[in-house]
């Protein structure tokens with residue numbers, strides 16, 4: 476069965492069952508490997524992408540739910556908030572091993588797109604579903620504040 480997904484502004488028709496996880500479609504069918512597999516159970520945030528601008532866990536989202544929606548991955552995120560977040564991430568050298576970081580960036584961008592000047596509490600709430608085994612949390616918060624300043 477075929478399903479059409481709009482990913483980063485381009486329609487892709489793939490031959491897969493409707494319950495295929497969106498993460499599988501992105502990585503294995505579309506060969507976009509920036510989005511990572513961590514837990515597979517919506518518990519770590521490594522697989523975070525945007526669906527119509529909201530952060531979702533692609534490991535636990537069947538492709539039938541993504542049909543007709545705009546999916547954005549780390550490869551295609553380019554809003555002003557995304558540019559500011561990526562610059563801040565580089566400047567502050569947030570990543571350690573890097574595995575969780577595309578998910579962290581996608582959650583941070585979604586936060587700043589909805590709230591360009593978040594408080595510490597709002598940052599913690601928005602980022603609480605993104606786990607980092609390397610504990611880069613302090614740098615993540617600094618980078619989000621730096622990006623917010625740049626946007627303001």
Ligand code: FES
Pocket residue numbers: 511512513514515516517518519520521522523532533534535
């Ligand atoms: S891999 Fe999706 S939340 Fe962990």
Ligand code: FES
Pocket residue numbers: 570571572573574575576606607608609610611
């Ligand atoms: S940078 Fe290593 S898991 Fe986050």
